[in-house]
Amino acid sequence: MLRMSLARAFTEHPASVGESYTRHCVCAFGFGARMVVAGIACMIHALLPFLFVRTGSRAITELNERMIAKRPPLPHSLTSTSRLPS
Secondary structure (H helix, E strand, O other): OHHHHHHHHHHHHHHHOOOOHHHHHHHHHHHHHHHHHHHHHHHHHHHOOOOOOOHHHHHHHHHHHHHHHOOOOOOHHHHOOOOOOO
16 A cells, blocks of 8 residues: 555656656756756856846746647646636
8 A cells, every 4th residue: 555655656746747757857857957057047147247148038938848838738637727726
């Protein structure tokens, strides 16, 4: 029983976005690394505004494209808002 729920803990979310655990791990790590690099560039930009002028906004645009625009459509049951409080 514990083994089944432990396996589900690692696979339920990746499956909900159409990925295997391994693929999700690679993608999530890549997203995180990109955000860290862009965040550091933004902090440098805060001190030296002539550097990294478009780095943060470009990173956000690129990550949005990778995450949202290219994701396979989710099943209707996962896109329903009926579970959200009104």
